[in-house]
Amino acid sequence: MTNEITGPHKDFEGIKKVDENGVEYWEARELLPILGYEKWQNAEEVIARAARACINSGQNVDNHFTRLSKMVKIGSNTAREVIDYKLDRYACYLVAQNGDSTKTEIALAQTYFAIQTRRQEVFDQLPDTEKRLFIRDEVTDHNKKLFKTARGAGVTQFGLFNDAGYQGLYGAPLSDVEQQKGIKKGELLDRAGSTELAANLFRITQTDEKIKKDNIRGDRAAQQTHFMVGGKVRQTIKEIGGETPENLPPEKHIREVKKELKQLKKTNKKLKGS
Numbered sequence: 001m002t003n004e005i006t007g008p009h010k011d012f013e014g015i016k017k018v019d020e021n022g023v024e025y026w027e028a029r030e031l032l033p034i035l036g037y038e039k040w041q042n043a044e045e046v047i048a049r050a051a052r053a054c055i056n057s058g059q060n061v062d063n064h065f066t067r068l069s070k071m072v073k074i075g076s077n078t079a080r081e082v083i084d085y086k087l088d089r090y091a092c093y094l095v096a097q098n099g100d101s102t103k104t105e106i107a108l109a110q111t112y113f114a115i116q117t118r119r120q121e122v123f124d125q126l127p128d129t130e131k132r133l134f135i136r137d138e139v140t141d142h143n144k145k146l147f148k149t150a151r152g153a154g155v156t157q158f159g160l161f162n163d164a165g166y167q168g169l170y171g172a173p174l175s176d177v178e179q180q181k182g183i184k185k186g187e188l189l190d191r192a193g194s195t196e197l198a199a200n201l202f203r204i205t206q207t208d209e210k211i212k213k214d215n216i217r218g219d220r221a222a223q224q225t226h227f228m229v230g231g232k233v234r235q236t237i238k239e240i241g242g243e244t245p246e247n248l249p250p251e252k253h254i255r256e257v258k259k260e261l262k263q264l265k266k267t268n269k270k271l272k273g274s
Helices: 007-014 028-034 040-056 089-097 104-124 128-152 158-170 174-181 194-213 219-239 254-273
Strands: 024-027 065-073 079-088
Touching: 007 028, 007 104, 024 028, 024 089, 028 040, 028 079, 028 089, 040 065, 040 079, 040 089, 079 089, 089 104, 128 158, 128 194, 128 254, 158 174, 158 194, 158 219, 194 219
Parallel strands: none
Antiparallel strands: 024 079, 065 079
16 A cells, blocks of 8 residues: 655645654644745634634544644744644644635645545544554555655664664564564564554654754764654653553564455455355
8 A cells, every 4th residue: 555645745745743643643833834824823813713613513622733832943042932733634624624715725735635534534444454554554654764864864774773763662672572572573563553553653753754853964863863752652652551562462464464355355256246
């Protein structure tokens, strides 16, 4: 399964983030300029209209619009606090729907987020097995992007870079985790369930973002960054009372799952035709 998006929509994909629960989100201060709102005051007005629309539709606005505060640099040695919003896919859809329809950017956003919202509705209806397959493909795609970013940052020791992320997230080197779980070398992600895969997806996407944002350079700095991000994800899991990933049981190899699913679809097709 490929999720590559080209054309103008790639801008929305480029700033998309994934939280520790595997949920996609966008930050308003990155999204609204792409929608043609360069002034934050105008952007806030659109967000306010979208939030009211959310309430009017019977939704809990706090589930979709999360107010954030962050520090931004305004000079070489100075920074100030600004307000931002974490917007999930539905919130972005409402922002696009309540934006200036004469803007070409808004029309593109309306199409993109309508498609993405429908895609999520389909995903939510999938059985656990297909969700696992979906997230595994997402992990593969984003891992490729992370390694491309790492290469551009001057990373040459990819084995150490990769293991640093696992050590942060799992609290132990990859080889130890594989031994603890009783799985073969190189099979961790292929034997991981949806919850474990979602944690790894968050580790991967956030490391990719931080390397770019902080202009991380060199093997040592990249390894430290990967380890730190993995550790942050691990700490978040602990704080919300979740099970740390090394203690999650391995599942059937993803290759076998794909094979069984393919066979099941073939059988169902035969039954329908009989």
